[in-house]
Amino acid sequence: MSQNVTPYKDSQLGKKEQVAQMFDTISGKYDGLNRVISFGIDVKWRKKVLKLVSDTNPETVLDIATGTGDLAILMTQTGAKKITGLDISAGMLEVGRKKIAERKLSNKIDMVLGDSENIPFEDNSFDAITVAFGVRNFETLEKGLAEILRVLKPGGIFVILETSVPTKTPYKQGYKFYTKHILPLIGKLFSKDKSAYAYLSESASVFPHGEMLNNILRKIGFIEVKNRPQTFGVATIYSASK
Numbered sequence: 001m002s003q004n005v006t007p008y009k010d011s012q013l014g015k016k017e018q019v020a021q022m023f024d025t026i027s028g029k030y031d032g033l034n035r036v037i038s039f040g041i042d043v044k045w046r047k048k049v050l051k052l053v054s055d056t057n058p059e060t061v062l063d064i065a066t067g068t069g070d071l072a073i074l075m076t077q078t079g080a081k082k083i084t085g086l087d088i089s090a091g092m093l094e095v096g097r098k099k100i101a102e103r104k105l106s107n108k109i110d111m112v113l114g115d116s117e118n119i120p121f122e123d124n125s126f127d128a129i130t131v132a133f134g135v136r137n138f139e140t141l142e143k144g145l146a147e148i149l150r151v152l153k154p155g156g157i158f159v160i161l162e163t164s165v166p167t168k169t170p171y172k173q174g175y176k177f178y179t180k181h182i183l184p185l186i187g188k189l190f191s192k193d194k195s196a197y198a199y200l201s202e203s204a205s206v207f208p209h210g211e212m213l214n215n216i217l218r219k220i221g222f223i224e225v226k227n228r229p230q231t232f233g234v235a236t237i238y239s240a241s242k
Contacts, residue, residue: 005203008195015139016088016115022196023067024091029190031068031095036186038235042133045230045237046074049130049159052239054078056157058127062086064116064148065134069096071161072109075130083109084126086116119147127153132161136207145220149242158222158240164209166233175234179205209236 006015013021026033034042049071053061058080063072066085075083087093093111100109114120116131116138129152138144152158166172179201187196208216210227213236217225222240229236 005199005206008199015137016117019137019139020088020090022199023087023089026190026196027068027089027091027095030092031070033186033190034070036190037183041231042235045161045235046071046132048228048230048237049132049161050074050077052159052237053128053130053157056128058156060084060126061128061130062119062121062126062151064119064129064131064144065137066096066111067092067132067134069093069099069109069111071130071132072096072111073100073103073105075128076105076108078128080128081108084121085109085111086114086119087111088113088115117143117147119151121151123150124153125151127156129156129158130161131159133163135160135162136203141208141216142220145217145222149221152242154242156242158242160213160236160238162207162209162213162236162238163204164207164229164233164236165205167210168233171232171234213238 006018008018011018058078061075061078061080061083063075063085066072066087069085072083072085085096090113093113097111100106117140129148135141148158166175183201184198214225214227217240222242224241227236227238
């Protein structure tokens with residue numbers, strides 16, 4: 001269902017290439033946009049992801065769709081020896097590398113250009129894998145999740161933070177109004193690329209969430225699958241193991 005939504009409707013490129021192009025275009029404004037769109041609550045959500053990962057005492061962490069590296073930087077607080085951020089957008093990675101260098105974390109975090117559906121690492125490589133607001137950008141969701149399962153160590157933890165759609169009144173109606181009317185206005189303030197913000201909103205609305213995503217994770221082969229709705233259901237944290 002979610003695979004049909006692409007950033008640029010008239011483009012001849014596949015979803016993967018379109019997503020890379022879109023994030024390259026908005027990379028300079030992305031961090032500011034994130035804070036505004038979520039009213040800064042995304043910081044709190046990421047800290048909950050940090051807690052889940054920290055509790056497993058990982059030595060190696062892979063942050064997929066790392067973007068500008070916010071979650072990868074946060075993962076340094078787990079005490080892990082090595083953190084790798086993977087993203088398909090060179091523009092986002094460049095912003096991330098600058099942030100990492102400013103924080104003097106370049107020896108601890110590697111930023112790697114790569115595809116989440118063809119992860120350039122060996123089987124059973126990482127103790128923990130995270131994805132924040134990235135799984136809905138996978139061209140083929142199941143393929144991306146199967147790759148994550150492959151590179152996760154047995155007993156390792158996989159944590160997803162992703163937008164979801166509230167199911168209860170009045171949050172459901174408020175969310176629809178916000179994404180349809182307010183979000184595009186915010187997007188216009190931040191960038192001329194209107195398609196990017198329409199895509200971010202539309203892809204969130206059709207992406208499987210809650211028990212639907214739990215079942216997809218189980219089907220791929222993950223175990224101990226749980227989901228934790230956040231802030232009235234506008235985001236959800238999923239955790240799973242291998």
